[in-house]
Amino acid sequence: MSEQREVPEGVREDVAEMVGDWRDYYEAKLGFRNHWYPVRFSRELAEGEMLTVKVLGEPLMLRRIDGEVFAIRDRCLHRGVPLSRKPDCYTKDTITCWYHGYTYRWQTGELVNILACPDSKLIGKRGIQSFPVQEAKGLIFVFIGDMDPLPPLEQDVPPGFLDDDLMVLGKHRDVNSNWRLGCENGFDTLHIFIHKDTTLRHYRDFNFPIGHTANPGAITLVENEGGPQGVEDDFSKHHPVWEGVIDDRIVVRGPRHNKVEGTSASSGTSIWLPGVLKVDGFPGPGLTQFEWYVPIDAGRHIYLQTIGCKVETEEDRVEFANEFEAVWKPHGLDGFNGDDIWAREVTEPFYADDYGWVDEMLCEPDSSMLEWRRLASRRNRGIQTPDDLR
The missing domain is CATH 2.20.25.10 (N-terminal domain of TfIIb)
Structure with a gap:
């Protein structure tokens, strides 16, 4: 028998009963409270x-x-x-x-x-x-909630983000979809299909399948007390799909390159509370992309995109800054992730009345996304509701 509790204003009770062990995630239209969220870059707010x-x-x-x-x-x-x-x-x-x-x-x-x-x-x-x-890594973080004492910031960012030698650059923009669709777009192992024509392939040699399915052992839950909470997906343990076939005819091919070992453009992804993706080895070797999906309201989120690079010298910093502006920002954050933004916004209407959460028809690779929904429901520190805004 499902847990009996009051359903927050703005969500449907019948849907809440059907989603089962990820009910908190379903109810969190406005996000999870009592967490740290980046809202702007420090450079955007002068004295x-x-x-x-x-x-x-x-x-x-x-x-x-x-x-x-x-x-x-x-x-x-x-x-x-x-x-x-x-x-x-x-x-x-x-x-x-x-x-x-x-x-x-x-x-x-x-x-x-x-x-x-x-x-x-x-x-x-x-x-x-x-x-x-x-403020950390050039970002302004705000704590939305009422916890006392405050949890440390390091519990709400992915592992490695606060490393002393990591230089972080990025941008932000508003996206017309719920924040959860941002998280799931980033962590969805099948959505690589929409990137099959990405211009990023011109700037490095990498394997780029049109899809992949996680083999046993690929998904790891991270639920250590006192640390960040998340789900890790090891792409080295995936079965890649290189060709799309309809009626025995190949209709789509991924731009496969054999110069780099592995099955995908990155070595793995992970998703962390309160809603931040980490992509290792992406958009280029030695880089890590961190992107937040910060709820604005029930139908919009701040898409805060950053790329981190390990630097030791001022020359390293200048080189990364130049590459960021010339390659990674236009072809990664704008081009590659532009596909993601479009996908989220056209998905939003299906979920806007809440019934999309039970009408969706997921398949085997979506198991990683379901693990995220369950973990977020278990490990969040509270659900933001309209009552909190009064």
């Missing part, structure tokens, strides 16, 4: 500047003050208007609502004054929510 972003349905404002980034909810306590509509920062540390003068401290969210009513008893007793912020 004294402000930016707005929505994460897990939360409207946020960020500002850099004396080198440190602070985040508060973008909603005035008084009448609920967005402070960002006309940001008035009369002092370095405060923001004043343009409507009636409610004034908040950036560092804490505390209501420190009401300029139009300076004797109000509310002053010093109320505040808007503030959110913990950390």
Whole structure:
């Protein structure tokens, strides 16, 4: 008998009963709360500047003050208007609502004054929510939740991402699909089919099948206490498919190259809570792609793409930066991953009414995706619901 519990607003109870052991994943339309999420690159927020972003349905404002980034909810306590509509920062540390003068401290969210009513008893007793912020590898991470103490950042990024010698470059954009479709597109072992014509094949010799199926032992669950939680897929233990056949006629061939051992363009993929993919050996040898699917709301996510390279010298840094701009960004993050974005957005309507989660017809290679759904349901720290936004 399935567990009896209240279904969050906006999800269907009948579907929740049918999905079984990955119910939490199904219910997490807005993502998993009590996790760290990257929202922007550090270079995008200069000293004294402000930016707005929505994460897990939360409207946020960020500002850099004396080198440190602070985040508060973008909603005035008084009448609920967005402070960002006309940001008035009369002092370095405060923001004043343009409507009636409610004034908040950036560092804490505390209501420190009401300029139009300076004797109000509310002053010093109320505040808007503030959110913990950390910067790492050139990214601004915000913690969405209410856990105390906070989990360390290293529990919410893939292994190796925080290595001292790893240089990270990347970009971000908004995608019109739910964040879960981003995760599953990246970790889906069959979706390589849409990349069969990628221009990346011109920039390195690699084996590029049109599909592959995991052999026994390819999938590993990582559930160590105190560390990141994820599912690893070893591509060296896959059975590749090189030719597509219809009615005994070959209609599609993968651009197979025998100069590199292995079965695919990378040595393996892994997916980690709260929703970040790691692709080893991709988009080129010695590189690792890390990409986050950060929920904006139920129908959109921030696609934050990064590529990491081990560097030892300034010359290494310059060489990687040049290759990133000339090759890996246009042909990888833009070209190769452009196919992924298109696929997610055209998949979204099927899942938008929730019934896609039970109407889908998965096949054998999708077992890795199911392991991700189960692990995410077991190991998340909470589900973000509309009630959390009130």
